[in-house]
Amino acid sequence: METAYIKTPLGIAKIIGDENGVSEISVYNEGTVSAEIPTVLQDAVLQLNDYFERKRTDFDFKLNPKGTxxxxxxxxxxxxxxxxxxxxxxxxxxxxxxxxxxxxxxxxxxxxxxxxxxxxxxxxxxxxxxxxxxxxxxxxxxxxxxxxxxxxxxxx
Missing domain, CATH: 1.10.10.10 (Winged helix-like DNA-binding domain superfamily/Winged helix DNA-binding domain)
Known part of the structure; x- marks a missing residue:
């Protein structure tokens, strides 16, 4: 699993995923932004940034959430x-x-x-x-x- 941290208007978003898709995105009040974004998370980071810039209303990167x-x-x-x-x-x-x-x-x-x-x-x-x-x-x-x-x- 790869992890990236990005700055958003609502705090630092933590993104976790691998070649099977993004399994977790969560937000924290503070934290350190990733200097480099792992390749498997780059599309998710780009789309989240577009969302916050009002350039995107939906997401199409691969999801892989864990749950019942x-x-x-x-x-x-x-x-x-x-x-x-x-x-x-x-x-x-x-x-x-x-x-x-x-x-x-x-x-x-x-x-x-x-x-x-x-x-x-x-x-x-x-x-x-x-x-x-x-x-x-x-x-x-x-x-x-x-x-x-x-x-x-x-x-x-």
């Missing part, structure tokens, strides 16, 4: 939440076929190992609240605003 069958199913469903849109935990549970699984779905979202790329930040509470985000609610808010900026209103 249920977690994999939840993470796959998260990939279907469009850029700039949100879905509630209840809607996610319904789409996965079990409205009663809302807590299990929320738990799987919280264990998502691929920050931003598998967009668990796009899942919100039924009342529209920004609930549950492993990276901190301030990051969730930032990401949602980044993906859906409010246009400046004319004063006249």
């Amino acid at each position: 069958e249920f977690q994999q199913k939840v993470w796959k469903a998260l990939l279907e939440v469009p850029y700039g849109k949100t879905r509630t935990y209840l809607e996610q549970s319904k789409l996965l076929g079990d409205v009663k699984a809302i807590r299990a779905v929320a738990s799987a979202n919280g264990k998502n190992p691929l920050w931003i790329v598998v967009p668990c930040h796009r899942v919100i509470g039924t009342d529209g609240s920004l609930t549950g985000y492993a990276g901190g609610l301030w990051r969730k808010k930032w990401l949602l605003e980044h993906e859906n900026p409010t246009a400046q209103q004319s004063l006249f």
Whole structure:
């Protein structure tokens, strides 16, 4: 497994992967940026940078997250939440076929190992609240605003 650290507007992102794909992307408040990016991670780094520069709305590098069958199913469903849109935990549970699984779905979202790329930040509470985000609610808010900026209103 190779590792790279890059600077983002939300902290230092740690990217781990190999020739089978990226298995983890996480964010930290501080850290040292990698001087060199391993070849197997260069596409992921480029695409993440493009995302933050508003040049990209989706990702197409190879993913290889580790998790249970249920977690994999939840993470796959998260990939279907469009850029700039949100879905509630209840809607996610319904789409996965079990409205009663809302807590299990929320738990799987919280264990998502691929920050931003598998967009668990796009899942919100039924009342529209920004609930549950492993990276901190301030990051969730930032990401949602980044993906859906409010246009400046004319004063006249």
